[in-house]
Amino acid sequence: xxxxxxxxxxxxxxxxxxxxxxxxxxxxxxxxxxxxxxxxxxxxxxxxxxxxxxxxxxxxxxxxxxxxxxxxxxxxxxxxxxxxxxxxxxxxxxxxxxxxxxxxxxxxxxxxxxxxxxxxxxxxxxxxxxxxxxxxxxxxxxxxxxxxxxxxxxxxxxxxxxxxxxxxxxxxxxxxxxxxxxxxxxxxxxxxxxxxxxxxxxxxxxxxxxxxxxxxxxxxxxxxxxxxxxxxxxxxxxxxxxxxxxxxxxxxxxxx
Numbered sequence: 001x002x003x004x005x006x007x008x009x010x011x012x013x014x015x016x017x018x019x020x021x022x023x024x025x026x027x028x029x030x031x032x033x034x035x036x037x038x039x040x041x042x043x044x045x046x047x048x049x050x051x052x053x054x055x056x057x058x059x060x061x062x063x064x065x066x067x068x069x070x071x072x073x074x075x076x077x078x079x080x081x082x083x084x085x086x087x088x089x090x091x092x093x094x095x096x097x098x099x100x101x102x103x104x105x106x107x108x109x110x111x112x113x114x115x116x117x118x119x120x121x122x123x124x125x126x127x128x129x130x131x132x133x134x135x136x137x138x139x140x141x142x143x144x145x146x147x148x149x150x151x152x153x154x155x156x157x158x159x160x161x162x163x164x165x166x167x168x169x170x171x172x173x174x175x176x177x178x179x180x181x182x183x184x185x186x187x188x189x190x191x192x193x194x195x196x197x198x199x200x201x202x203x204x205x206x207x208x209x210x211x212x213x214x215x216x217x218x219x220x221x222x223x224x225x226x227x228x229x230x231x232x233x234x235x236x237x238x239x240x241x242x243x244x245x246x247x248x249x250x251x252x253x254x255x256x
Contacts, residue, residue: 007040036190040184108134110135137173139173202219206235
């Protein structure tokens, strides 16, 4: 039985500035079947509001409470633990952390900072970690599909470098953590055993969801997918489908 759907964004619903063909129709078909959907993205270069707006321009109407991002989880963690952020993130993501109460206790927050990753910024973060700051990683992804169609370094390699240098383990807040999946599933009262995840990243989307206890995880052959990804990480995908349209077909057929 399937009673809830989690959808990744980049590589699943859109590729660069273009929607994946059939994406809007696939989402509409899932909604028409009465299946609740949550959109779970590890994007750390865009604010939640800008992501919702972007989806709207692509014909995908998504509300704020349907979208879950690592920055949202990080902000909640900082508030709960009374920490002030030391941000090593993309400039476009900085507004997500506005308005937090200042605290003498700090937490390093690392996302995909893009060109802001330089020796000075990494060394400042390293020194703060050595001095005892908490260590938050928005996402551990190794790479993402860039605007030129090739893979580029994501936040994960920089998180790993800081972990190695500081001998500290980062607290990961986005996929593939169970808490991130659970937050999205809890918002639609969907048990893990009745949930399906659709993604293009065999490691964080697929193996991560299955390790977190979700019943199914479908790997699409769009976005960052490369031949053989399905056999590189364990657990293996429940199924491999061509695209989001194929995923919708699979889910609708398997939902009862």
